[in-house]
Amino acid sequence: MQSNQQINYLGEEKIPKLMLKFSIPCILSLLVSALYNIVDQIFIGNSELSALGNAATGVVFPIFIIAQAFAWCFGDGCAAYLNICQGKNDTKNAPVCIGSGITITLLTSIVLVAIFFPFKTQILTLFGASENSIGMAIEYFNIILLFFPIFMLMNMMNAVIRADGSPASSMASMLTGAIVNIILDPVFIFGLHWGMKGAALATVIGQTVSFVISVIYFFHTKTFRLTWKHFIPNFGVFSTALKLGVSSFITQMTIVIISLVCNMMLAKYGALSQYGIDIPIAIIGIESKVFTVVINIVVGIILGCQPIISYNYGAKNYERVKLTYRYALTATIVIGLVSTLLFEFAPNLIVGMFGQPTNIPNPADYWHFAELTFRIFLSLVTFTCTIKMTSIFFQAVGKPVHAVISSVTRDIICFVPLVLILPRFFGVEGVLFAAPAADFIAMIVAVSMTVSFMRSLGKETEIVEPTNLALKPSKKGVLITIAREHGSAGKQVGKAVAEKLNIPFYYKEVAALAAEESGLHREFISDINANSPQLLHDLYLSTSVVQQAITAQEQIIRKIADQGSCVIVGRAADYVLREYENVIRIFIYAPEEYRVGKVMEVYGDTKAEAIKNIRRSDEARAAYYHSISDMRWGEAHNYDLLIDSSIGVEQCAAAICSFLNCFHNKRK
Template sequence: MKHAFREFARYASLNALGMLGFSCYILADTFFIAQGLGADGLTALNLAIPIYSLVHGCGLMLGMGGATRYSICRGQRDNDGASAAFVSSVYPAVLLAIIFVSAGLFFPTPLASLLGADAQVLTMTATYLRVILLFSPAFLLNDILVCFVRNDGSPRLSMTAMLAGSFSNIILDYVFIFPCQMGIFGAVLATGLAPCISLVVLSFHRKHAGFGLRRCSVTPSLIGRMLALGLPSLVTELSSGIVILVFNFIILGLCGNTGVAAYGVVANLSLVVIALLTGIAQGVQPLLSHAYGRNAQSDIRQLMRYLIVTVLTLSVAIYALFIFCDTPVVAAFNSAQDAALQSIAEDGLRLYFLAIPVAGCNIALSFFFTSIGRALPAHCISLLRGLVLIVPMAFALSALFALTGVWLTFPVTELLVTVCGVVLYWRSMRTTKPVR
């Protein structure tokens, strides 16, 4: 039992730290853009974030789907299947990279307009989109390798790579925006270079060398199964972008650009917190998948108890922090000392972050189903959170309670999804036999 807890603590803490650092890509942009470019820069950044979430989500889908299959195959001692899992992740990544790069070369301005950028922030938004999309191959490959290196027994190197990318982004953000005076282009260039630095660190992986670009049997059905396993990771990440897109549209009508800038502070802090909780759940995935491959149901239950207790404890602590420190937290991103922005963002923090404990449980349940190869319930949880409930809920609650309704959309949706997720979990735990 002590050994199981040590393994849980090692994998969860290392991956959580790495994901926390990885999420600081955008938070660092938020801070330095707020200081250097003010509310317009914050608005442009927040309008562009859904595309970043799409790119990152696609990388996580390929990485988590492939790495989950890789861990299950290793638990079953299927070395050929483990090798095929990695190659099957790389093929779709190449296709997605071509699509994203093409969009960055030819369509950044129409895409910025589609996301809601007006004439005041159109150029900045298009610039951010262009560079993010041109660096998409690095983001995709980095997401894939981070997952496989962690599942190949090197969670520490995976964490180190993510932190190296994050810290380099923070340093380059400052250098490019202030001494070099490169504006929003400098901010996004720093973000784009970060995964390149992370990839350099990952290149030192040698632990088991259980994956690589080798000649092996890759079929469309295998790619399809892996994409199905990884889809909840895409939806979880993309849901943040979809929520931001919908909320931007609603808040623009209620409060204009100032409201969007205030929401940008809340949303980007939320991305960091969600990334931390996702990192914990994602870090436990190799242990759950390996236990599932061995049909060790008692280990699966014990790991899930550790996971839920950890996520709930951390969520409550984070919410308490925002309740007592809301004013200085918002002020750090409000360089112009805009009173309206400050007031809107403080109200948002207090209401929006009510969702964090239940969101953490939903993330844990989604990763549990992914880890044991049960794609359908994982899809249900992810789709309910990201599309099916939250979008209509945002329009309904904002119509009833204006901006307060916007802030309450996230907690109400997550609470409803938790009820569904708990039912699916208890039904699933009655039968958990490995699928070959």
């Protein structure tokens, strides 16, 4: 549970100060990660390998991203799961998840090597390698591919290290490897004249150094300890982490799709133009590396803002949410505008860092296409950055549908079709026009959603919170948890049982007490299920702000249970208290006709509305339960007693009390 000091820190400290504290480490870490992809290309371009060498690394880059997508998915998922376990004081499942993640990452890397190696020529050709660059690409790829296991494990483990409360150690690992890469590149490429092989070896040696440092850290972790048994995959636990990391996978695979389509069109229409295949592929490879630097700065800024936004959104401190967004937006626009000026007025200076086109028949075409690429393709880079920033903002406030729409609109819905269509009319330059066109359309969508969302903040109907909230000490005895279908009168049954047994009853009080201790708003915690969208249940429930609410709620349920015998309705209390003794898990159900009648009576719904609301509520409860337990809500073997409430509330309560007597007699 967060201390009041920590709560006040996120809720009251000056936002610029918080942004500096959280964003700078994120930015540095992301920039160090980007160095691995940039350093090789700079040294290769300035060697005798020149532009063709850059083209070769450009076609290998998307395959790098495929491996990184899996590594980040597993790593970010395990990191998020570790943070959740930290909040719950759960020291048992975190190492199981992390150990499983390491093993599964290793197995996945081996599978990728087995798939890519036999088909490397076809794959590299698909990504744009020409007959001039394919030899260099294969030479580079052979070495990179063999070290995929180390590359993927290094990325996966560094995510966990950050979550373990050691971002500096993670950055040191990455930075040391990058420095080794920078030192070895000129030695291998210029000193030993190893060409593409030298560049690849410098990269994998740097990655190996980072990997070794990460492994050493795992012997001195702060919040978990791994033993050999933890490396046996536990797919039940790991599946939860997988859901938490899926957004990272989607983001990275989107880059792969964009690169594939873009390179295919550049190769196809470049071959029909004065530039040929290699010039467009080489230049777009340089562009992607430069753009990665810009976008990583923006991503670092908004990731640093994420805990500030999430906490204050959960606490319904909406003015701080808006203010943090404005600060992040201002920083993003500044980064975007500075980048735009550089791209528009100094494209050749930027491209020149990556060497001279000495092995291209017509160097003038190389420089001309470089100017076109940076001035057209990146002309609306400010929009691109804002769209990315907005997408991560929506993740921070638990709006995954908005986040996905914001991101997918630009990358998939607009960019990919435009890349396929525009070259038919404008030739190879059509590929370049696709980016600003997609940025413009997606920016309209992002702005519309953001304005609508900001206007909606604070307009919810406030629930009057009960006063004098306190945990209710009780006699030692049974803990009764009641899960129920919507409209089955489960709350009334639970209250009747509590009255008969003269023990405390908790329903809305759970959310209120959790809010009081966590600093989050009661209504936000109470409405986790109600807020869960029909689409992307798991992604919604994995967002940081929702996880904060879930953790706060679970902690207060355990505190309630520690007070003694009681009845707790809903909130997956049966699973939260799974390790407690004397827990009776009850599920209340009823025929649909009965439930529809109850909902119509209580809420004034029409029959159609009642049916719709019952279905929606039950789906949300099932999604929530499955998300935290990986079990099916309402499945008989998860409960001690299932009872049909259509027999009447009092009759249900009496039946439950009778069951309790049998339970006690059996225990005796």
